[in-house]
Amino acid sequence: MDDDVSDFHWIGRLIQGCQFVIMRTCFEFERDAIKLLIKLYQKPVVPVGLLPPLLALPSNEDNKWEDIKSWLDSKREKSVLYIALGSEVNISEESMHQLAFGIEKSNLPFIWMVRNRPVGEGQMNDIIPPGYEKRVSKRGLVLRDWVPQLRILAHSSVGGFLTHCGWSSIIEALKYGRALIFFSGASSDQGLIARLLHGKKVGLEIERNEVDGSFTSDLVAATIRRVMVEPEGVVFRANAQAMREVFGNEELSNNYLNEFTRFIEEFSPSACHC
Structure with a gap:
């Protein structure tokens, strides 16, 4: 890449060359922004939800956490x-x-x-x-x-x-x-x-x-x-x-992932080569 060209320029070029854009967000948080991008890009903008991480079960590496938890308690x-x-x-x-x-x-x-x-x-x-x-x-x-x-x-x-x-x-x-x-x-x-x-x-x-x-x-x-x-x-x-x-709504997040899966399945195979 040319160091004189900004990251925003490269992102713009990528968006121009793609058939659709996915975003880690949701309508419940950024409805107006998503609608604006659909208008600006003139192509599908697909929110995949916020993808909140799950709290993992304790592991053998949690000794540090036990000390922190004791302090927080x-x-x-x-x-x-x-x-x-x-x-x-x-x-x-x-x-x-x-x-x-x-x-x-x-x-x-x-x-x-x-x-x-x-x-x-x-x-x-x-x-x-x-x-x-x-x-x-x-x-x-x-x-x-x-x-x-x-x-x-x-x-x-x-x-x-x-x-x-x-x-x-x-x-x-x-x-x-x-x-x-x-x-x-x-x-x-x-x-x-x-x-x-x-x-x-x-x-x-x-x-x-x-x-x-x-x-x-x-x-x-x-x-x-x-x-x-x-x-x-x-x-x-x-x-x-x-x-x-x-x-923190896991059901909402799963619904967005399911909708995204359906979008990919229904999208023309020839359009998936970005």
């Missing part, structure tokens, strides 16, 4: 903030420190899944502030590497999710009605997802400088508290909880 319902920025978000050390200090200033219990930055062969740079874990140890868990995200989000003590706005993570969070704090990440669609969900009032985006993307720890703390505990955040918490009826 000791917290009040919907009091804990979960933070995860995905595997591809790479922000500066200064930004990571501002985020860390903002989480600390919120004075809320939290679980933060941190991915350290690689600095060389087999070496990792611990990007959180020195002494941070010890300072927050009475109310915060800082975890590294893999964590059972879906199990954490499903726990009744978790009330909010500070997220990079990856679509899969959003679906996991809204499946359990968790209010959202948006910190959009590396991929081109994540900022758009943040704007979409901000408009639906299921959370708030952390304000950032439009020129350089910078932000302050005070803004992080204020946004977290507004979404999680302040009276003006009731609307976000209520709307996120209401989303469970769509995002």
Whole structure:
């Protein structure tokens, strides 16, 4: 591929060359957007549902989860903030420190899944502030590497999710009605997802400088508290909880998959070569 050509250009070319487009969404969540795309693309746009993941049965690898669960069991319902920025978000050390200090200033219990930055062969740079874990140890868990995200989000003590706005993570969070704090990440669609969900009032985006993307720890703390505990955040918490009826509806998801299967079966075989 030509590095000078944007991802949106290639996506546009792919859509032009295909006979139909499938989307991981549903009419119950994005009816107007789907109808608009059908009009713009002039071809079928087929939602396959939100495909919410199922909570797997415990396995032999769940020792880490037992420790996390024990910690969560000791917290009040919907009091804990979960933070995860995905595997591809790479922000500066200064930004990571501002985020860390903002989480600390919120004075809320939290679980933060941190991915350290690689600095060389087999070496990792611990990007959180020195002494941070010890300072927050009475109310915060800082975890590294893999964590059972879906199990954490499903726990009744978790009330909010500070997220990079990856679509899969959003679906996991809204499946359990968790209010959202948006910190959009590396991929081109994540900022758009943040704007979409901000408009639906299921959370708030952390304000950032439009020129350089910078932000302050005070803004992080204020946004977290507004979404999680302040009276003006009731609307976000209520709307996120209401989303469970769509995002957590397995019957609805199965109906969309069945409809998609029928669409494929009825579609002309010659049209399936995109």
